[in-house]
Amino acid sequence: MTNTVRELFYITHIDNLDSILKQGILSHQQIIQKEIPFTPIYDSEIVSRRKEIPTPNGKTLWDYANLFFNVRNPMLYRVKCQKDVKDIAVLGVSPSVLKLPDIFVTDGNAACDVTSIVKPTERKLKKIIKQTDKIFWNNYDGSKRKIMAECLIPDKIPSAFIISIYVPSHDLIKKVKENVKSNHLGIRSIIPQPKMFFHPSRVIKLLPNLTLLDGDMFFSRAQTLTVSVNTVRVMGKGVASRAKYQFPDVYVEYQDVCRNGRLKMGKPYLYKREHSSDYELADDPESLEKCNATTWFLLFATKKHWRYPSDIKAIEEGLQWIVKNYKKEKIESLAIPALGCGLGRLNWKDVGPLMCKYMSKLDIPVSIYLPLEKKITERYLTKEFLLSNEQTRLS
Numbered sequence: 001m002t003n004t005v006r007e008l009f010y011i012t013h014i015d016n017l018d019s020i021l022k023q024g025i026l027s028h029q030q031i032i033q034k035e036i037p038f039t040p041i042y043d044s045e046i047v048s049r050r051k052e053i054p055t056p057n058g059k060t061l062w063d064y065a066n067l068f069f070n071v072r073n074p075m076l077y078r079v080k081c082q083k084d085v086k087d088i089a090v091l092g093v094s095p096s097v098l099k100l101p102d103i104f105v106t107d108g109n110a111a112c113d114v115t116s117i118v119k120p121t122e123r124k125l126k127k128i129i130k131q132t133d134k135i136f137w138n139n140y141d142g143s144k145r146k147i148m149a150e151c152l153i154p155d156k157i158p159s160a161f162i163i164s165i166y167v168p169s170h171d172l173i174k175k176v177k178e179n180v181k182s183n184h185l186g187i188r189s190i191i192p193q194p195k196m197f198f199h200p201s202r203v204i205k206l207l208p209n210l211t212l213l214d215g216d217m218f219f220s221r222a223q224t225l226t227v228s229v230n231t232v233r234v235m236g237k238g239v240a241s242r243a244k245y246q247f248p249d250v251y252v253e254y255q256d257v258c259r260n261g262r263l264k265m266g267k268p269y270l271y272k273r274e275h276s277s278d279y280e281l282a283d284d285p286e287s288l289e290k291c292n293a294t295t296w297f298l299l300f301a302t303k304k305h306w307r308y309p310s311d312i313k314a315i316e317e318g319l320q321w322i323v324k325n326y327k328k329e330k331i332e333s334l335a336i337p338a339l340g341c342g343l344g345r346l347n348w349k350d351v352g353p354l355m356c357k358y359m360s361k362l363d364i365p366v367s368i369y370l371p372l373e374k375k376i377t378e379r380y381l382t383k384e385f386l387l388s389n390e391q392t393r394l395s
Contacts (some may be wrong), residue, residue, distance in 0.1 A: 004125045005095040007163070008151055009071035012080060013039040014089050014172075014179055017165065021184035025091070025157040028048045029062040041079050041088065044286040050111050055152065056118070057102070061110055064152035067093055068372035070132035071166075072196055073148045074109075074283035078218070081278060082289055085168050085197055087229035089176065092164035092191075097157060098125075104152040107131070108145040109283065115145065117152070119383055136218060136246045137279055146363050148283065164189045168197040202370075206383055210359055210366050217369040219281070222268070222335035224296040228344070230306045231265065233258040237306075238343045243297070247280070249273065250297050257299065266317030268300040296331070298322075310340030312350060326362055332366040349380045356386040 010025050010119065016038050023036070028047060031038060040047075050061040068075070071090050079088060098104075098120055105124060128149045135178070137143040165176060170192045177185065194201045200215025216240070217225060227243045227264040233255050235244040244251040251270045257263040268357060277295035279285040300318050302310040318339075339355065340346035348371055357365045370376060379385055 001296060003071065004122065004129050005098065008067035008089040008093040008095060009166075010012040010065075010067055010093060010099060010108065010157075011041060011071060011076055012089055012091065013041050013083075014087050014176060015039040016168075017176060018093070018180045018184055021159050021162065021180060021186070021188075023156075024159045025065045025067075025153075025162070027063050027065045027155050029060075030155055031223070039087075041083060041283060042075075043082075045112070046284050046287065053111055054352060055104060059154070061152070062083055064104070064154055065157045065305050066110065067097070067151040067153070067157070069128055069149050069151065070147055072198070073132075073133070074144055074281060075148060076196075077198060078282035078284060078288065079287075080197055080199075081221075081282060085199065086172060086175070086373075088168070088197065088318060089172075089198060090166040090193075092166060093157065094161045094163050097153060097161045098151065100153055100157075102154050106150045106152065107144075108214050109148040110147050110150045110152065120151075135216070135278060137281075138246055138248065144283070159184075162188060164191055166191050166193045166196055168192070168194050168199050179244070184194060204268050206356065206387060207360055209362065209364060210356065211368070212370060212381060213367050214370045217335050217337055217367075220278075220335040220367060220369075221278070222333040222336050222365070222367060223294070225277075225333050225338040226268075226298040226300050226334065226339075227254075228300050228302045228310075228337055228339050229254060229259055229263070230303045230308075231263060231301050232305050234306045239337050247277070247297070250299075254299055258366055262321075263299055265301050265304060265369055266297050267321055268318050270331070271297040272301060273297065275276065283342075298331075298334070298336075301337075302344050310344030310346050312354070315339050315346075315351070316354055316358075319355060323358050323361050326364065331364065333367075334359075334362070335367045335369065337369045338371045341371040348376050352376075352380060353386050357388070360387060 053061045096180055105120045106115050106116050106117050131146045132149050137147045164266055173190045176190050198219040200213040202214035204212040229240045235241050235251055257269045263269040301313055341348050341351055355368055
């Protein structure tokens, strides 16, 4: 049964690591009964609701320690929005925990009314792994609930099942070691995994308001996200396809503006949605104190037809449009992919300096996300290459 599961995950505050490695991962009921001090990472109202949800054997979710099959999920997204991500750790738990007696698995967030809580079987586990093996989710197809499938273990998960500790950056390895007594840490690996925490794996600061990032743009908290598209209403691959499935309303708007001619080469279209992506991505968005008011999408045509390579001249005209109109359109921060690179068949060494030339003119935070398709040579990521001498002196 465990062959279909590589690892399960538990989210916690770094301050709790020493206690967990000594006593195990306890159910909330056990924590309360034993009066164990801990630093919470979740909203108390959310936890209280789980006390009211029964399991098939007449107990409640409070009687179980819960693990996620995919920890890069709406709960972790909410936690990283609410807390300082430097205080958060994820524990990797051996799949052999599935052999413990009296456990249950769920086909989604256990606190949702429509979620099933059942005994684990090989067939059920394969289905759960398939539905949780995703990098994004949305409110429309049920994936937001399903990606939060859980494994419920009664009372306690012994610390011997904990095999690794994940943190958002290399800098936090030392902090973990300082927070955990050496005899508790044992031989467990401490693994920096920024992408697990929705953080870029690399950040290159070019200017105070201009940054290069290697990461997932769609989890950026910038006010405006840029989507490179064509003008024939096809979001088939790459960034456009991701936008289509993660934010279906963007696809509907894109179809409409292509139809009526409002989206043109050299003239991006700004879709000013009335809601925030935080509300779509977090598992309990109402509990977010710091939430983006709205998330807008800038539809940027880099080619006329999806079969064609991207047009670098039209890209430059589109960048000029941004410089000319961003204040009038009230764009407050901007995330933008490497336009035309990858599927557009343009080279970063040509596109990068062009984007930096224009984006450096903006007095708002701008994040340029590097191409995902191939590694960029280091010399093409330097200030000296991407910015003129005059711009470099401004940094």
